[in-house]
Amino acid sequence: MDNALFSRRRAERFAQLLDEANGGRRHHVRSRDDDQLAPLVTLGRRLGTNPPIAEVNPEFRTGLRAMLLATAAREGVGAATAGRPAEKAGSGRGSLLPAVTARRARARGAILVGIAAGAVAVSGISAASENAVPGDALYGMKRGTERAQLALTGSDISRGQLFLDFARTRLAEASSLRGGRTGYSGVLDDMDADTRQGVRLLTGAAAQRSDAAALVAVDAFLTEQRRSLNALLDSGSRTDRVRTTESLTLLESVAKRADAMRAAIACGQHLTVTSDALGPIPAACS
Template identity: 85%
Template sequence: MDNALFSRRRAERFAQLFDEANGGRRHHVRSRDDDQLAPLVMLGQRLGANPPAAEVDPEFRTGLRAMLLATAVREGIGVAPAAASAPEKATSGRGSLLPAVTARRARARGAILVGIAGGAIALSGISAASENAVPGDALYGMKRGTERAQLALTSSEISRGQLFLDFARTRLAEASSLRGNGAGYRAVLDDMDADTRQGVRLLTGAAAQRSDPAALDAVDAFLTRQRRSLDAIVDTGSRADRVRTAQSLVLLESVERRADALRATIACGKQATTASDDLGPTPGTCP
């Protein structure tokens, strides 16, 4: 599909064809774009008649609604056009055509938004089906893309940190199903450790900035569950796999020491130092 599909001319023609397909007034014109637009019109009809029976995640729905509302505001959809001034009407002679043109553009933009919403809902069904995908599966890319979308829709540093730790737990579940696939197993653990570091860095940074250890509670809960799951598989697999699993356990020990030290720093009223590393701010020294 070329990038010119959503040009103004094609969008207006798509809106006309969509209206006609749903019983609207027929336009006695034919465009050279009709053959390319026909599959999209059929898709729009099918989505309208048989919407995908997918359970949409509430957070995804909130983000989608915000995106559509922002697009509607930016494009002026649903806003009555300002009346043209008398001199402009007198000089152009086209004042009577403005409402019709504006209405067509609004319908075209509305049709595009309907298509975006329908496609997003359909994708959410695929996203749900990809939850159990592992590296090598066809839907694994969709699964990782959904995770990136969740991060994009999350503005709070604490919430983002918790998401990264959730992703680290997901990577560990994937790794458990890849035991025996040496390269794949170790690659997933690499991703898991990267998510762990990113999540811990965000949460320890929030705790230090606010001088409030509450954000560290999420780190402690993560450590308890993650260490238990890693302990269950540390003695399985090849020697290389066992060494790699042990490295992830060492990372969890470093995270625990950092969280404990930062909690103590906050408790004694000290500030974290300006220095930081891959686990976040370095705790200050208490008396």
């Protein structure tokens, strides 16, 4: 979305149009932005009249709520006015400030409501895109939802586990692309990239904390992913089988790195001297 669309001036005009559309006082002004904002006003009214029914992922809801609360705190939406010095009676500036502040608060509130309503609507589309594969109309939405999940995830361990979940998803997509459908190799490329990202974050967290607990997720991932990849070797073209073997080779490298990391932590080796795509390279125990 174009950031200029919700500049302060347009946001205030958007709030006015929403008020008018819902039966509020008409402001008898015309803005050059009205034509661009009209579809958004129509969408806002439809969402208010017939809100979309969708099951929102609890983790997504929690992350969205935290983001909205942080935005509200930063922008001053809903901030208490207690403790502010009172304006002098009869002051022209003092009489204007409450109205201006209220108008800006309504504009900011309208933006937040729009974000929340849009997120609920998008969550319904996201649920419908869960089974999409490359080439499907909703596949872009599916990948966009994954990027949003990463943006709402804080710790390296959580992000690493999420990347490994995405690698599992890519493997499920690859399984559905067998039998001559194009895109198999590309999906495995994405799967391997997610695998490297997830392993790098988890081994990095293990090295930083000198704690092998983060490697448990790597071990579980390896067990499941190896089994599923080996099943793909029994079918598909020769090119697909060669590409599958490359992903299995990557998993072997991940297993060796996890074992070396666990051994280095056990003997107290320094773990952060060098690194590669899979994270820190542990030194051999002396």
